[in-house]
Every structure is written in C-alpha cells, then in structure tokens.
Amino acid sequence: MNPKKTTNEVYLGLEQGPIRPPNEARSLLVRVTRNCPWNRCTFCPVYKQEKFSVRPAEHVIRDIDLIHQNVERVRELVDESGRVTRSAIERVSGTIEPNEWEAFSAAVDWVISGDMRSVFLQDADSLVMKPAELVDVLTHLKTRFPTIRRITSYARAKTIARRKERDLRAVHEAGLDRIHVGLESGSDQVLAVVDKGSTKAIHLEAGLKVKRVGMELSEYVMPGLGGRDLSTVHAVETADALNQIGPDFIRIRTLAIPPRAPLYERWQSGDFEKCSDVMVAEELRLFIEKLDGITSVVKSDHILNLFMEVEGKLPDDKERMLNVLKTFLAMDPTEQRSYQVGRRLGVFHRLGDLKNDRKAEIVERTCRELGVTSENVDQITDQLMMRFV
Ligand code: SF4
Numbered sequence: 001m002n003p004k005k006t007t008n009e010v011y012l013g014l015e016q017g018p019i020r021p022p023n024e025a026r027s028l029l030v031r032v033t034r035n036c037p038w039n040r041c042t043f044c045p046v047y048k049q050e051k052f053s054v055r056p057a058e059h060v061i062r063d064i065d066l067i068h069q070n071v072e073r074v075r076e077l078v079d080e081s082g083r084v085t086r087s088a089i090e091r092v093s094g095t096i097e098p099n100e101w102e103a104f105s106a107a108v109d110w111v112i113s114g115d116m117r118s119v120f121l122q123d124a125d126s127l128v129m130k131p132a133e134l135v136d137v138l139t140h141l142k143t144r145f146p147t148i149r150r151i152t153s154y155a156r157a158k159t160i161a162r163r164k165e166r167d168l169r170a171v172h173e174a175g176l177d178r179i180h181v182g183l184e185s186g187s188d189q190v191l192a193v194v195d196k197g198s199t200k201a202i203h204l205e206a207g208l209k210v211k212r213v214g215m216e217l218s219e220y221v222m223p224g225l226g227g228r229d230l231s232t233v234h235a236v237e238t239a240d241a242l243n244q245i246g247p248d249f250i251r252i253r254t255l256a257i258p259p260r261a262p263l264y265e266r267w268q269s270g271d272f273e274k275c276s277d278v279m280v281a282e283e284l285r286l287f288i289e290k291l292d293g294i295t296s297v298v299k300s301d302h303i304l305n306l307f308m309e310v311e312g313k314l315p316d317d318k319e320r321m322l323n324v325l326k327t328f329l330a331m332d333p334t335e336q337r338s339y340q341v342g343r344r345l346g347v348f349h350r351l352g353d354l355k356n357d358r359k360a361e362i363v364e365r366t367c368r369e370l371g372v373t374s375e376n377v378d379q380i381t382d383q384l385m386m387r388f389v
Contacts, residue, residue, distance in 0.1 A: 011059045014066050014103040017122035019046060021180055021218075021251070022301045024152065027118040028067065028110040032060050032137060036124035038156060040195045041184075043225060045260035045389070047124065057133035061140050063103075068144045070100070070107035071116070084112050116145060121153035121176075128159055131167035138175035152178040152218075157198045160206035169213040178216035178248075181206065186241025187233045190226045194263070200241050207245035217247040223287070224255035224280045228273040235283045239290030246294040252310065253302040254280060256382075258389040276378045277306055277340050278329070284310065285325040288318060303388045306343055309350045327351055333374035338363050340377050341370075344384040 015031045033054050035047040077088040089108065096104050110116055119141060126134065142148055153176060160168070160179070185191055186200050210217045219242060226234030242250055257264050257274065266272040275283065284307070288298075291314055298321065300311045309324045311317075328336065328351060335354065342348030342363040353359050366372075372380050 009056055009059065011062055013099045014063045014106065015055070015059075016102065016106065020120045020122065021152075021154075022303070023299070024118065024120040026110075026113040027120040027152070028106065028116070029120055029122055030060065030063060030067075030137075030141065031055060031122040032057075032126045032129050032134065032153075033123055037128055037159075038125070038197045040197060041182075042194045042263040042266070043184075043222070043255060043257065043261055045258050048260060048262075052128075054129050057129070057136050060137050064137070064140055064144055066100070066103040067107055067110075070104045071111060071145075073104070074107045074111045078111065082112075084108055116147040117149040119145075119148055119151045121151065124154050125156045125159050126153040127155040127163060127168075127171070127179075131163070131171055134171050134176070135174040138171065142175045148175070150177050151175045152180060152216075154180045154182070157181055157183070157203045157206035160209060161202050163209075165209060165213060168209060168215070172213050172215045176215065178218060179210050180218045180220065180251075181210075182222075183207075183219040183238070183241065184222040185225050185234050185238050187226065187230060187237035190230050190234045190237075193230070194225060200237065203241055204244055207241075207247060211246065216249070217245070218249040218251055219245065219247040220251045220253055221287070222253055222255050223284050224275045226283075228275055228279065231275055231279060231283045232286065235287040236290055239287050239292075242296065243290075243292055243294055247296050250291075250296045250298045251302070252284075252298065252300045252305055254304045254306065256304050256385045256389045258386060274378075274382075277381065278336060281306065281325050281328050285322060285329065288321050288325065291318065304385055306340065324351060337372060337374045337377045338367065340381050341367055341372055341384075344381045 016029050017031045017034065020027065020029055033052065035050040035052045037052045039047055039052065073092065074084060077084045077092065079085060079088070138151060141151065183203050184194070184196060186203065188199050191198055191200070207217055207219065221238050257267050263272060267274055288310065294314055297313050298311055300308050307324055307328070310321045312321055328339065331339070338360065339348060339351060339354055342353065342359065345363065345366060347359050347362050348354065370380055
C-alpha cells in the first residue's frame with residue numbers, strides 16, 4: 001500500500017492513536033501519522049480496518065500548541081504534593097470546551113505522570129512523514145517544551161532503509177532520539193510467512209543506518225512467531241540478525257493470536273501450529289544462547305511474556321537469563337502448568353513466586369476451578385492472554 005497524504009483536511013482537534021510501547025506509558029503521545037502504511041502482517045490486529053494517512057504537519061503543530069496551552073492550565077492546578085486532585089479538575093472543568101477535553105486530559109496525564117520529559121510519536125511508521133516536516137514538528141515540540149529529554153517513535157525497517165542517511169540524521173538532530181522497530185524475526189522464511197513486508201537484509205540495512213546516525217535503536221522480537229515448524233530457524237536467525245545490528249535494546253513480545261488477526265484463521269484451521277509455552281521457553285533459551293558479541297539490553301516488559309526475569313544487559317546477564325529458562329524447562333509438568341497459569345493470571349511475576357504459599361494457593365484454586373491440567377494448560381492460558389491483545 002502506498003502512503004497517501006490526506007489533502008484539504010480540516011483540523012478537528014487533538015488526535016491520539018491507539019497504541020504505544022509499554023515503556024512509553026508516561027510519555028506524551030503526539031500523532032504524526034494515522035494507522036499503518038503496510039497493514040499486512042498476519043499476526044497484527046491493530047490497524048486492520050483502518051486506512052493509513054500522514055497528518056498535515058501544521059495540524060500536528062496545532063496539537064502541540066493545544067497541549068502546551070493545557071499543560072500551562074494544568075500546572076496551575078498542581079498542589080504542594082505535586083498532584084492534581086479531582087476537585088481541582090472539577091473547578092476548571094466549566095472553562096474547558098468539549099473539543100478540548102482530549103488535550104486537557106493528555107496534559108493532565110503528562111504533567112502528573114512525571115516531569116514532562118518523554119514524548120512518543122504515533123502511529124506505526126512516523127518516518128513516512130517527509131523529513132523536513134518531521135524536523136518542523138520535532139523542533140516545535142522541543143521549543144514548546146524545553147523539559148523534553150527523549151522523543152521516540154515506531155518505524156518500519158523498509159521505510160528507514162528508503163530514507164537517505166542525511167535525512168535521518170537531520171531528524172535525529174531535530175530531536176528524535178530512539179526508534180522502535182518491529183524486527184519480529186531475522187528469518188526470511190518466517191518474515192515471508194507472516195507477510196512482514198521485510199527481509200533480514202532490509203532489517204540489517206535499516207538497523208545499521210539508525211545506529212550510524214547516532215539514534216538509539218530498540219528492536220522487537222516475537223518468540224513463537226515461526227510456529228512449531230520454524231521455531232529453531234526463527235531463534236537462530238533472529239539472534240544472528242541482532243548480533244549483526246547490535247541494537248541498544250532487544251524487546252521481547254511473545255506471540256498471541258487474537259481473533260482479529262489474519263493468522264487466527266490459519267491457527268484455527270490447523271494450518272499454523274502454535275508453539276506451547278514450553279516450546280517457546282526452549283526457543284527463547286536457544287535465542288538467548290545465540291546472542292553473541294553485543295552489549296544490548298534485553299527487556300521483557302510486555303504483559304504477554306511468560307518470563308519477565310529474562311531481562312538484563314549482555315553479555316554480563318546472559319547466564320542469569322539462561323538459568324531462568326533452564327530452571328523452568330527442568331520443572332515437572334505440574335509445576336510448569338502452575339507457573340504458566342499464575343503468570344497469566346498476574347499472580348506470579350517470577351519463578352520464585354511458586355514458593356510463595358499464598359500466591360501458589362490462589363493459582364491452585366483457579367486451576368481446580370478451571371479444570372487446568374498439563375494437557376490443556378496452553379489452551380486455557382491462550383484464552384487468558386486474550387485479555388491483553
Ligand atoms: S508493520 Fe507493524 S503495525 Fe503494521 S501491520 Fe505490521 S506489525 Fe502491524
């Protein structure tokens with residue numbers, strides 16, 4: 001799909017997109033494009049019914065001004081403890097126009113969630129915006145809010161690969177500090193099967209270019225994406241791609257398949273064989289084992305991940321991360337089942353929680369109520385995971 005710029009658009013007030021990375025929860029969200037220009041990845045349900053467009057830069061700049069105006073308003077409401085109380089908001093609510101509530105609430109969130117230091121540009125591929133326009137947006141953001149220390153965004157590898165290095169550098173110099181790329185897999189086979197619209201070579205070109213211009217790079221990987229057939233090649237090739245790129249961050253986000261994703265039908269028809277949690281743990285073990293010669297930080301901050309403990313800085317924390325996976329893989333099936341259910345209920349956060357009697361009792365009770373066994377545990381945890389996708 002070719003990116004299309006919407007013309008003659010009327011400004012209708014602040015726009016916010018549907019998603020952001022988990023670690024951008026405290027960031028101000030600024031929408032520069034709408035939806036995804038590719039929209040074909042079979043595992044991704046997010047923008048499937050939506051059409052892509054680039055927002056006019058002047059509209060984004062008006063959003064920024066609107067937020068600035070509301071941030072000033074909110075700052076006057078902050079009490080001595082640094083909070084904005086409900087009664088303070090109610091006091092000014094009569095002065096807020098109906099079409100300004102979104103900007104006011106974005107300003108409240110940004111002011112009370114921290115120190116107005118981080119911004120995330122939405123939606124799926126901000127670098128589609130012309131570099132000169134993106135530079136204008138970034139410059140305006142930094143001028144309006146001198147408190148900003150970090151601006152990040154999602155971008156597709158193919159878009160980055162197409163951008164001239166000097167344009168990317170200009171965007172970085174104007175303020176874009178970090179790019180999040182959905183690598184998902186380094187295996188060309190897996191990338192083709194899920195219609196990622198990218199190849200390992202494109203990912204390498206894009207990742208290395210981002211690094212060369214001095215931007216931070218965060219690469220998302222998706223354990224389980226190759227299914228049972230491609231699990232091994234997925235782990236090995238993904239690690240190899242990352243070893244060549246050396247990103248600042250490797251972020252793990254395990255595959256979950258909601259009914260809205262095209263892959264769901266293939267899964268239900270038996271055409272795609274989804275890995276069990278134990279298989280994903282084995283795949284993850286192989287993946288971590290193959291990471292070599294890089295100093296990336298591995299993050300596991302997504303709610304869909306079974307192992308939040310598989311986090312740390314390479315190479316120092318590699319053995320510790322591997323030990324978490326080896327410990328799980330060495331457990332008997334009943335213990336593995338308890339951990340899977342406990343984690344997906346949000347009761348367990350680490351393997352050591354299995355030894356917490358109070359938590360373990362809650363999990364066992366739920367297993368009895370739901371009739372969870374070692375045989376049906378993946379089926380049940382798949383349903384539990386649907387709450388998060
Ligand atoms: S590029 Fe990203 S947002 Fe677009 S379809 Fe693929 S995973 Fe979804």
